[in-house]
Amino acid sequence: MDTAVVVAVLAFVAIGGAGIVLTSNNQPATATKRVKAVAVPKNVDRRKQATETAALKRRQSTAEALKELSNNEKQSRKRRFSVKGQLAQAGLAYSPIQFWIASAIIGVILGVVGLVVQAGAANPLFMYLAGAMGFFIGFLGLPRWILGMMVEGRQKKFANQLADAIDIIVRGVKSGLPLNQCLRIIAAESPEPLRAEFQGLVDASAMGVPMEQSLQRMYERMPLAEVNFFAIVLVIQQKTGGNLSESLGNLSSVLRARKLMKEKVKALSSEAKASAMIIGSLPIVVMCMVYFTRPSYIMILFIEPVGNLILLGAATMMAMGIFVMNKMVNFKF
Numbered sequence: 001m002d003t004a005v006v007v008a009v010l011a012f013v014a015i016g017g018a019g020i021v022l023t024s025n026n027q028p029a030t031a032t033k034r035v036k037a038v039a040v041p042k043n044v045d046r047r048k049q050a051t052e053t054a055a056l057k058r059r060q061s062t063a064e065a066l067k068e069l070s071n072n073e074k075q076s077r078k079r080r081f082s083v084k085g086q087l088a089q090a091g092l093a094y095s096p097i098q099f100w101i102a103s104a105i106i107g108v109i110l111g112v113v114g115l116v117v118q119a120g121a122a123n124p125l126f127m128y129l130a131g132a133m134g135f136f137i138g139f140l141g142l143p144r145w146i147l148g149m150m151v152e153g154r155q156k157k158f159a160n161q162l163a164d165a166i167d168i169i170v171r172g173v174k175s176g177l178p179l180n181q182c183l184r185i186i187a188a189e190s191p192e193p194l195r196a197e198f199q200g201l202v203d204a205s206a207m208g209v210p211m212e213q214s215l216q217r218m219y220e221r222m223p224l225a226e227v228n229f230f231a232i233v234l235v236i237q238q239k240t241g242g243n244l245s246e247s248l249g250n251l252s253s254v255l256r257a258r259k260l261m262k263e264k265v266k267a268l269s270s271e272a273k274a275s276a277m278i279i280g281s282l283p284i285v286v287m288c289m290v291y292f293t294r295p296s297y298i299m300i301l302f303i304e305p306v307g308n309l310i311l312l313g314a315a316t317m318m319a320m321g322i323f324v325m326n327k328m329v330n331f332k333f
Helices: 002-080 083-089 096-117 124-174 179-189 194-206 211-221 225-240 244-268 270-293 305-329
Strands: none
Touching: 083 096, 083 124, 083 211, 096 124, 124 179, 124 194, 124 225, 124 244, 179 194, 194 211, 211 225, 225 244, 244 270, 270 305
16 A cells, blocks of 8 residues: 555656656757747838838828829919919019000000991991990900910920939039029029029028928919929928939930820821811902902902901801811810
């Protein structure tokens, strides 16, 4: 009985000791495995998470900048098509009141000319109608048409010069100059209208106006897609960072490609434009030839009331035809 108890106690002690030994031998291995399985991936995950967080913040900043630029563009669209906006786009230092006063003077002059031309008409209604048409053409049509041509010509010059200005910024940034210094170089050495627009940008920056707001004002004065691209690149680079010289270099290549495409389309559509000019001028040329050969034959249209109505209808149809042909041969980019 005692022997059996002693054997059982010894067996229990031996089994317990073996268990303790085995447990103590496996614990360091288990701990090492756990450190390798848990601690190392945590470091990797933290680095990966930090990289993903930085990329996410950059994408969010870029999206916010693009959204803000889009909202500003929508808000300034109405101001760009106003008389005040067009005067600024044409580079004219006149107020809208001065423009409307000059338009009224031109309208009165053309209205008087219309009354004098139709003074001998049999029906006084045609005389008053000619005077009213002359006034409205002089007050609303002719000044706005001239202003639109001035704006278009100035925008065309600016678009042709912008790629060269961006190249100056790229070379300056690569050589170590700050962006503001590159803008000052363009404002000092570039021809008009590039000089005036970049001078306004430099002056606004010197007065403490944020770059984004200065570019928005520049876009309002020069509402071109090229200026919008330039503003987007600078705003995104300012908010998110990045290689400015590389971004502007790519933008310069895109602008030159757009210009090349415009010239190619212009060359391909030149034949259609020439045909439209010939067709549009042919009735006027024929009328002048008839007037110089047989004046009495053509003067019926100017003397008789029915002839006046025919001239009015012909002028209306000619204007509609010229408008349609102009839309057919002009392309927007």
